[in-house]
Every structure is written in structure tokens, then in C-alpha cells.
Amino acid sequence: MNNADATADQRFENLSKRWLDGMMALSPISATRYGDHRFDGEIDDYSAQGQERRVEFSKATLAELATIPAAHLSRENQVDAGLLSNELRGTVFSANSLHEWKTDPLLYNRLAGDALYNLMARDFAPMPTRLRAASMRMIKLPQLLEQARANLDLKLVPRVHAETVAKQTHGIISIVDDLILPHVSELPPSEQTQITQAIAGLRAAVAKHQTWIDQTLVPQSTGDFRLTAAHYDQKLALSLDSSLSRQQIRERAQRELLRVRANMYQLSVGILKGKAKSPELPTQPSDAQQQKAIEAALEFAYQDRPSRTQVVEVAKQTLAQATAFVRAHDLVTVPADPVKVILMPEFQRGVAVAYCDSPGPLDKGLDTYYAISPIPDDWTDAQSDSFLREYNTRMMHLLSIHEAMPGHYLEGVHSAKHPSLLRAVLRSGLFAEGWAVYTEQLLTAEGYLESDPLFLLVQGKFYLRAIANAILDQAVHVDGWNREQAMDLMVRQTFQQEREAAGKWVRAQLTSAQLPTYFVGVQEQWDLRHTVEALQGTAFNLKNYHDKVLSYGAPPIRYVRALMLNEAIEVRN
Numbered sequence: 001m002n003n004a005d006a007t008a009d010q011r012f013e014n015l016s017k018r019w020l021d022g023m024m025a026l027s028p029i030s031a032t033r034y035g036d037h038r039f040d041g042e043i044d045d046y047s048a049q050g051q052e053r054r055v056e057f058s059k060a061t062l063a064e065l066a067t068i069p070a071a072h073l074s075r076e077n078q079v080d081a082g083l084l085s086n087e088l089r090g091t092v093f094s095a096n097s098l099h100e101w102k103t104d105p106l107l108y109n110r111l112a113g114d115a116l117y118n119l120m121a122r123d124f125a126p127m128p129t130r131l132r133a134a135s136m137r138m139i140k141l142p143q144l145l146e147q148a149r150a151n152l153d154l155k156l157v158p159r160v161h162a163e164t165v166a167k168q169t170h171g172i173i174s175i176v177d178d179l180i181l182p183h184v185s186e187l188p189p190s191e192q193t194q195i196t197q198a199i200a201g202l203r204a205a206v207a208k209h210q211t212w213i214d215q216t217l218v219p220q221s222t223g224d225f226r227l228t229a230a231h232y233d234q235k236l237a238l239s240l241d242s243s244l245s246r247q248q249i250r251e252r253a254q255r256e257l258l259r260v261r262a263n264m265y266q267l268s269v270g271i272l273k274g275k276a277k278s279p280e281l282p283t284q285p286s287d288a289q290q291q292k293a294i295e296a297a298l299e300f301a302y303q304d305r306p307s308r309t310q311v312v313e314v315a316k317q318t319l320a321q322a323t324a325f326v327r328a329h330d331l332v333t334v335p336a337d338p339v340k341v342i343l344m345p346e347f348q349r350g351v352a353v354a355y356c357d358s359p360g361p362l363d364k365g366l367d368t369y370y371a372i373s374p375i376p377d378d379w380t381d382a383q384s385d386s387f388l389r390e391y392n393t394r395m396m397h398l399l400s401i402h403e404a405m406p407g408h409y410l411e412g413v414h415s416a417k418h419p420s421l422l423r424a425v426l427r428s429g430l431f432a433e434g435w436a437v438y439t440e441q442l443l444t445a446e447g448y449l450e451s452d453p454l455f456l457l458v459q460g461k462f463y464l465r466a467i468a469n470a471i472l473d474q475a476v477h478v479d480g481w482n483r484e485q486a487m488d489l490m491v492r493q494t495f496q497q498e499r500e501a502a503g504k505w506v507r508a509q510l511t512s513a514q515l516p517t518y519f520v521g522v523q524e525q526w527d528l529r530h531t532v533e534a535l536q537g538t539a540f541n542l543k544n545y546h547d548k549v550l551s552y553g554a555p556p557i558r559y560v561r562a563l564m565l566n567e568a569i570e571v572r573n
Helices: 003-026 028-034 046-065 075-096 105-120 128-153 160-169 170-186 189-220 227-242 245-274 287-302 311-329 381-390 393-403 408-415 421-426 429-445 451-478 483-493 497-511 516-541 542-553 557-565
Strands: 338-343 354-357 367-373
Touching: 003 028, 003 311, 003 421, 003 557, 028 227, 028 393, 028 516, 046 170, 046 557, 075 227, 075 287, 075 421, 075 557, 105 128, 105 160, 105 170, 105 429, 128 311, 128 421, 170 393, 189 497, 227 287, 227 429, 227 451, 227 516, 245 287, 245 338, 245 421, 245 451, 245 516, 245 557, 287 408, 311 338, 311 429, 354 408, 354 483, 367 408, 381 497, 393 451, 408 429, 408 542, 429 451, 429 516, 451 483, 451 516, 483 497, 516 557, 542 557
Parallel strands: 338 367
Antiparallel strands: 354 367
């Protein structure tokens, strides 16, 4: 290393530390999530001045980063520089081009919920310490809700965003009732009075905000949830940090859709042969014959499903089975860090059925949560049955593989071991979702439930959801698809149940450029594995490969590829 290289690395490392420190101070709620507890009593400032400070800080950091020659950085720092550049450009784009602080009421609901939930959900400090921080934040959260009402432009807020936040806002109070109130007695009497007053103030503020949502935001919101093609393409590039364009993603997804359906038809023929009232099963089926056969075979899988109240218990059972399989087949190093299956907190419901919530990179050894959204109390029996047909017992196996073992939970624990805090904070959704879908296919290929053709059929259906996600996202936001077109893709072409598809239609309106991460990510994961297998030949070892892939801290897969194959690293500014 010459002096120029050493100077460049030192300059970058100093810059990244200053950015991390500044970002934590500007976003105390995020700092708590990452495990930096210096600001646990503070909340984010979403006034116009606070928003300007965040944008200007990003612009200034980006300008300084541009003065550091990427070619003189170490390979690890080249990756981190690329991640930081992408993050900074994304922050400026979201604020100045998409104006999400003016258009998305869910942003403020997530902030308010996270402000309390991330303090109370994990035992990173003694309960009284966390209660004192929660009390300070509850005193300040009414200000955040006031800022939301001041910032949100009713002409820009989409109706679907308003209607969704109307159902979620009470979840802020549920955190208080479930996680804070039961522990108030652990504080000294004088502090009990203070936190009780803070709770009362927050209840009043949330009630006021709910009234505004119901009486003003919902009836008067007239914004368009769709992005323009230019905005979508820019957001897609920033979100994925992939080499694939929107058009290339669509072409790959359409090809995979046809391939997977053909495989599912062949499985269906084996399942249906000899069964009473089976449909026609020709060697060269028409589209209608293929459709009817796959639907008929899937009906056998739907018959085995959990009851309305047993979804969480089945998730625990399938998690245990998947964990035992991964250990027995020595597919990857299995961590000892704890993982718990929980009901999804109320304020986070309405977007996804399940998620994995890993502890912050600075909070070592704490629980990972595999969260499941319960069936809503107001759903009819028919709606519940539709949901449970989708999340049948075999699908629950796949969900546990994806969310926990060896999917998100395992990947999160491995990734957190990388020494770069910057990389941990900027963990790639493309890598994480691609890895999770890859593990579904990995376990299937390695023989998980191999004697059960219905499991293979359901796995094909689950993969079709990832494919459909990639098509749906751009079709809705760029091509202008309506609900009927979206439901045809999901219900007919990819065999999703009505409740699953209806929820995904809402999700496609609420989000953009996230749904493609599953399909694009798994495509890049397999591309990398096939390349390494071809290079290593008989020396290829699956466990060693997986451990190596997971050792880089979950940057976008193009960086993992460059590091593994010693290819040039492209830093985009």
C-alpha cells in the first residue's frame, strides 16, 4: 500500500465514522434500533428545519466522499464507499424528488411505534433505564404527530396510505399497554407519576391524531400512489444496487413464470394420476389444462392447514424442523443466538404477513424475532379460510425457512459479525431477501420433505410469489395496472389465494422498489453460486461456500461477487 492509498483509506474511515455519528444524532429512533443508546430519550425532528438538516448533511457527506479517489481505497473500503454513496443519494432522492415526508403518513406512524417498541422489545439495559427513556420519548412524541399533520399534503397523500394508517395508529398505544404499563411499578414512586403523565399525554395526542386522520386525512387525500417511470427507475436502481434494469427484470421474471408453471404441471400430473375426478393431464397441455391441473393438485395441499389460532404454534414447530434439517445436513454454520416466534406488533401490521426482526448490530446476543401477523378479528370465516389455505402447513414450512432458518435469522446473525459497522447499518435488502428465497430452494434441492410431492408443488407456488412480486411492482407503478390486472397475475397466474393477493395489492400501492428484491436477489444468488461451482469444480464445498457468502456483511450481491472472485469493484457516484 502506498501513501496515497493509506491516506485515502484513512480519509474514508474518518468520513464514515463522522457520518455514522451524525446520522445517529439526527435519527435517534434509528440509533436505538442499531444499538447506539446515547440518544434513547430523543426522537427525530421532522420539522421543515429538521428535514433540511438531514438533507444538507447527506449532500455535504456525498460531496466529501466524491473527493476521495475510490481506486486508492482497499477493496473492503471500496465496498463501504459504494454503500455510503448509494445511501446518501437515496436520502436526497427520497426527500427532494419523492417528497416522502409530505406524502406518506405511514412514515410517522412507523417512527412513533419504533420510538417505543425498540426501547421495550429487547433487554439491552435494565427495565428502569428503558422506562425512563420511554417516558422522555412519550413526552416528545405528540410533537412528531403535530409535525406529521403540518407536513402531509392532502393533495399528495394517496388514499390507500391514509386508509392504512387509520387502521395502524392505535398500535402506538398498544405498545404502551403491552410493554410499558406492566412495568411502571419498577420505577420509584416519583418517577411513576412522571411516566403516568407522559402516558396520558401520549394517549390524548394519539386520539387527536386519529381524529384528524379519520375526519381530514382519509376523506381529503387525493394523491397518486404510482411513481412516474423516471422516478421508479431511479428508486429501483438505488434500492437494488443491481446490474439488472427494469426491462431485464421483467424479461427474466416472465421466463421464470413460464418455467416454474411447467414444472408445477409435471408435479401435478404425478399427484393427480389415479385420483377420482382428476382433470385432463395431456403431455402437451393448453394453458387452460395446465391451469386446471395445478389448481386441482394444490387443493390437496390446502386440506392440511393450521386452525385460525394455531398459526404461531405451527411456525414454532416448522422452525424447529428446519433447524434440525440444516444441522443434520451441515449446510451452513448455525449460530447459537436466540430466535423467538412472536405475534407481530399491532403498529406494524397491514403490509406483510411475517418478517424477521434482528437486533441492532451494536446490541450483541439479543433475541431475533420471527413475527407473524394474526388473522384480524373482523375477518369473516371465508376470509380466514382463504388466508389459511394460502398459509397451509407446507407453506408454513417455507415461511419458517425464509424468515428464520436458514433464511433471514441465520443470515442476520452471520452478517452482524462483519467488523464494519457502516456495512451492518446499510445491510442490503436485495442480499437479505435473495438469500431467504435461495434457502427455500436450497433446502428443497437438499431433500427437505423430499418424499412429499405436495411440498415441492407448494414450494413452486411460493417461488411464483417472488416472481409475481417483481412483475407486479413495476406493472403497477409504471404500466398503470389496475386491481383486476394485478389480481389476475396473483390469483390465476401464480395461484395465490384471494386474501394473500388482496393484501399484496395493498402492499404494492403502499411500497415501491421493495417487492422486486426477492426475485432479483435470488437470481443474483444463484448466478454467483453457479459461477463459483464452475470455477472450483470438485473442490466446491457447499457449507464453506455459504459461510463465505455470509461473511461479507450482506452488501448488495454484486459486491460479494467482486470480493469472492477478485473482480473490479464499481463505486457509483
